Amino acid sequence: MKGKRVTIIGLGLMGGSLGLALKQRGLAAHVVGCGREALLTRAMEMGAIDSGAVDAGEAAAESDFVFLCTPVETSIGLLREIAPRLKAGALVTDVGSTKEAFAAAAREIFGEAAHELVLPGHPLAGKEVSGLEYAEAELYSECLWVLTPLGSAEVASHGELREALARLGARVMEMDAAEHDRTLAYTSHLPQMLSTALALTLKEAMGEGNPGLRVHAGGLRAMLRLAESDAAMWEQIADSNRENLAGALEGMERVLRELRERLGTAEFRGKFEEGREFAKGLRK
Numbered sequence: 565m566k567g568k569r570v571t572i573i574g575l576g577l578m579g580g581s582l583g584l585a586l587k588q589r590g591l592a593a594h595v596v597g598c599g600r601e602a603l604l605t606r607a608m609e610m611g612a613i614d615s616g617a618v619d620a621g622e623a624a625a626e627s628d629f630v631f632l633c634t635p636v637e638t639s640i641g642l643l644r645e646i647a648p649r650l651k652a653g654a655l656v657t658d659v660g661s662t663k664e665a666f667a668a669a670a671r672e673i674f675g676e677a678a679h680e681l682v683l684p685g686h687p688l689a690g691k692e693v694s695g696l697e698y699a700e701a702e703l704y705s706e707c708l709w710v711l712t713p714l715g716s717a718e719v720a721s722h723g724e725l726r727e728a729l730a731r732l733g734a735r736v737m738e739m740d741a742a743e744h745d746r747t748l749a750y751t752s753h754l755p756q757m758l759s760t761a762l763a764l765t766l767k768e769a770m771g772e773g774n775p776g777l778r779v780h781a782g783g784l785r786a787m788l789r790l791a792e793s794d795a796a797m798w799e800q801i802a803d804s805n806r807e808n809l810a811g812a813l814e815g816m817e818r819v820l821r822e823l824r825e826r827l828g829t830a831e832f833r834g835k836f837e838e839g840r841e842f843a844k845g846l847r848k
Contacts, residue, residue, distance in 0.1 A: 565728040567593045568628040573620050573642055575599040575607050577691060578659050579633030580699030583612030585732050588701045598623035603696055612699065621649040624656075629725065632658040635800040640669040643682070647673050650681070655721040657685045661748065662804040663712045663741035670714060679715030683722050684741065686710045687734060688752070692792040705733035712741040749808035756798060757813060759790035 570592040572579045579597070586592045588611075597604055597613035604616030617623040624630045624646040632639040639658045643666070650656070660666055663684045670682040689707035691698060709729050713722070729736050739747075770776055802809055826832040 565591050565629055565724050569594045569626060571596040571598060571624045571627040571630045572633055573598040573623060573630065574633035575603045575696050576633065577694050577698050580607060580612050580696040581701065581703035582631060582633060583607060584699055584701035585704055587611055589731060591728050591731055596623050596627060606696055620645050625649045626651060628654055630654060630656045632656065635797050636660040636662050636665060636804045637800045640666055643669055644673055653721065655725060656682045657725060659685060659687055661686060661801045663744045665804045667712060667714055667741045679713065679717060680719050682714060683725060684712045692789050694794045707734050709734035709736050710744055711736060711738045712744055713738060745805050746808045749805055749812045753801060753805060753809050754812040754816060756790050756793060759788060762787055763791040
């Protein structure tokens with residue numbers, strides 16, 4: 565990507581961090597940001613972008629690479645908006661947490677050329693907080709960045725994108741969009757739902773301001789960290805991966821029911837040890 569013009573649409577945590585990383589590593593000749601005027605001003609002050617535009621089509625028009633750093637449904641709408649303005653040979657990618665819906669939209673918008681013009685992506689990085697003020701240049705360092713190509717044909721711009729992501733410090737891998745969404749339903753989306761469910765259960769059982777909520781070790785705080793995540797973003801993620809997430813939740817409900825039914829029995833210990841050994845294996 566070095567020597568190329570890059571547009572980042574969406575200047576929150578993900579987009580702001582991407583801009584900082586590209587600028588600090590010299591991986592783009594010019595970085596254009598797209599967002600509200602106040603965000604553009606702040607992003608330029610932070611050194612995350614070189615210039616900005618409020619209009620997405622204007623921001624993307626002259627760029628070689630366009631990153632859509634917004635929630636899934638928002639990115640689909642933006643893809644439709646910028647499609648007529650893209651320059652020849654430009655490549656669009658995104659950072660959405662689900663891939664099937666975005667891939668389907670790309671094929672609908674661009675037809676047979678979709679596999680050349682769009683390379684969906686998902687960096688497994690982030691925080692429980694959101695917003696440009698939390699952006700940091702090292703957010704993507706050592707993260708896993710999954711790409712879900714729309715076809716098998718190799719395109720030069722795809723290789724440039726992979727190389728740039730690697731130079732950001734990311735570990736790049738490819739997988740099928742459907743398999744990505746099923747996998748993430750268990751490894752990312754289910755943990756979020758469990759954290760939120762725990763917060764709601766505590767609120768229902770103990771109420772807000774109960775002094776008993778201060779009686780805990782670090783485990784509760786760690787479990788509740790994800791419950792602080794942005795609700796609007798997770799509403800879109802859950803909707804775009806509804807079937808897979810529903811299956812994951814049903815599986816968890818079954819396991820919780822089994823644990824409840826085995827309380828006070830020897831079978832409970834067996835289940836507990838089974839879970840412990842599996843969890844230990846994940847750390848290796």
